[in-house]
Amino acid sequence: MxxxxxxxxxxxxxxxxxxxxxxxxxxxxxxxxxxxxxxxxxxxxxxxxxxxxxxxxxxxxxxxxxxxxxxxxxxxxxxxxxxxxxxxxxxxxxxxxxxxxxxxxxxxxxxxxxxxxxxxxxxxxxxxxxxxxxxxxxxxxxxxxxxxxxVPGLTEKERSAEGAHVVNNAHGNAKIGIQGVVHGDPSFDFGGKP
Structure with a gap:
């Protein structure tokens, strides 16, 4: 390899x-x-x-x-x-x-x-x-x-839209929103809540 x-x-x-x-x-x-x-x-x-x-x-x-x-x-x-x-x-x-x-x-x-x-x-x-x-x-x-x-044989992984989940957390009156892509865990929450 x-x-x-x-x-x-x-x-x-x-x-x-x-x-x-x-x-x-x-x-x-x-x-x-x-x-x-x-x-x-x-x-x-x-x-x-x-x-x-x-x-x-x-x-x-x-x-x-x-x-x-x-x-x-x-x-x-x-x-x-x-x-x-x-x-x-x-x-x-x-x-x-x-x-x-x-x-x-x-x-x-x-x-x-x-x-x-x-x-x-x-x-x-x-x-x-x-x-x-x-x-x-x-x-x-x-x-x-x-x-x-x-580098011979080095190939990129294939990306699928199904494997990525978008998380958008803006709590309450927060002026800062965090949006991220989480691979494989749709319940992930940046605030620590499932």
């Missing part, structure tokens, strides 16, 4: 990595996307699971925010440590011919080879995607479209 590995640095946009995984999984298929905290069962040894998942992937999305190159508590940059899993996953991808796509988040600037450890210097030359708050929906759609072009 097609696999896209979602790589991120703890302490740097891990919420964006989770959101990205959720958005793409909803659009394509959740089994296609590998993100450690979602994909590795509790109690399993994460070390071989991560490296095997990278090697089995067609692409690795390296989520990079403004703190990706930040120092750890001891003053050394986390990415410079050979035991850093973000680094190990990207190196593993390069070593096994997996396409690496940097996904720059917010104000994160493009990386240069000079600021990266030698093993990761190639990352500076990988064409990147960008996710910004001003055009997040458009950026996500563009990334999804590009992934569909680049």
């Amino acid at each position: 097609t696999k896209v590995f979602v790589n991120y640095m703890t302490g740097d946009e891990e919420n964006v990595a989770a959101m990205l995984d959720e958005h793409l999984s909803d659009r394509f298929d959740s089994k296609v996307f590998f993100r450690a905290s979602k994909s590795i069962p509790y109690g399993d040894d994460f070390r071989p699971a991560l490296l095997e998942a990278v090697r089995a992937s067609d692409a690795l999305l390296a989520v990079i925010g403004a703190r990706w190159l930040a120092d750890a508590e001891d003053g050394r940059r986390r990415i410079d440590r050979e035991d850093n899993w973000t680094r190990r996953e990207i190196v593993e991808a390069f070593d096994h011919g997996v396409r690496v796509i940097p996904v720059l988040v917010g104000s994160a600037g493009a990386l240069t080879a000079e600021v990266l450890p030698p093993e990761l210097a190639r990352l500076a030359y990988c064409q990147y995607a960008r996710l910004g708050h001003r055009n997040l929906a458009g950026d996500l759609d563009l990334l999804a479209a590009k992934l569909k072009e680049l």
Whole structure:
């Protein structure tokens, strides 16, 4: 099965990595996307699971925010440590011919080879995607479209109007109404009432 590995640095946009995984999984298929905290069962040894998942992937999305190159508590940059899993996953991808796509988040600037450890210097030359708050929906759609072009076998889920239910809740004299689409649960109420 097609696999896209979602790589991120703890302490740097891990919420964006989770959101990205959720958005793409909803659009394509959740089994296609590998993100450690979602994909590795509790109690399993994460070390071989991560490296095997990278090697089995067609692409690795390296989520990079403004703190990706930040120092750890001891003053050394986390990415410079050979035991850093973000680094190990990207190196593993390069070593096994997996396409690496940097996904720059917010104000994160493009990386240069000079600021990266030698093993990761190639990352500076990988064409990147960008996710910004001003055009997040458009950026996500563009990334999804590009992934569909680049990753063999990646197909979008079919959407049916029958599977979607519209919920519109405006309680009392509320000046704010919330309308949303809820898949599979027509009794869902944003106010917590069935």
